[in-house]
Amino acid sequence: MLLPQLLKPAGYTCAAIGKWHLGDAPNLHPLPRGFDEFFGFLDAMSPYYNPELLRDETPLIEPAYLTDAFTREGVSFINRHMAQPFFLYLAYNAVHTPYDTPPDVYMQRVGYITDPARRVYAAMVVALDDGVGQVLQTLQANNILDNTLIFFLSDNGAPLGSSNNYPLRGYKMNV
DSSP states (O other), X not given: OOHHXXXXXXXXXXXXXXXXXXXXXXXXXXXXXXXXXXXXXXXXXXXXXXXXXXXXXXEEEOOSOHHHHHHHHHHHHHHHHTTSOEEEEEEOOOSOSSOXXXXXXXXXXXTTOOSHHHHHHHHHHHHHHHHHHHHHHHHHHTTOGGXXXXXXXXSSOOOTTTOOOTTSOOOTTOO
């Protein structure tokens, strides 16, 4: 049983935004698993530009940079449901392959990095960081930040070649 299946009976509105990757059979999609809303993709990865996504069960092509689109949708969900209990599972796929160059607003902030691969990776992290910041600002602006539990998790180590996990050892796909 997933968390939204426990929270809905308690009056929560539940949304999954971002990377699902828990199965693409119809009965494994987010809505049958207890979510009221879904905006994202079902696979392990997605391109960051013009990705094929689902809004609930309706396919669409997203024109915005994917990290920014997930932020937009998360902020919208919070604004629409701020007066009631809600659960938002916001699963950014950043920073995951493919390493598509983010918009220039993020690239400029890491222009001092000379290695092109590390610069793209860092700019993707900046986009993610800005998105999380916007979500936190939205919670604060709606006066619900102090009454909100936030879990920030990562499902991978950094990839070999474009990052450094120091002081930890190993990289993505290492045990």
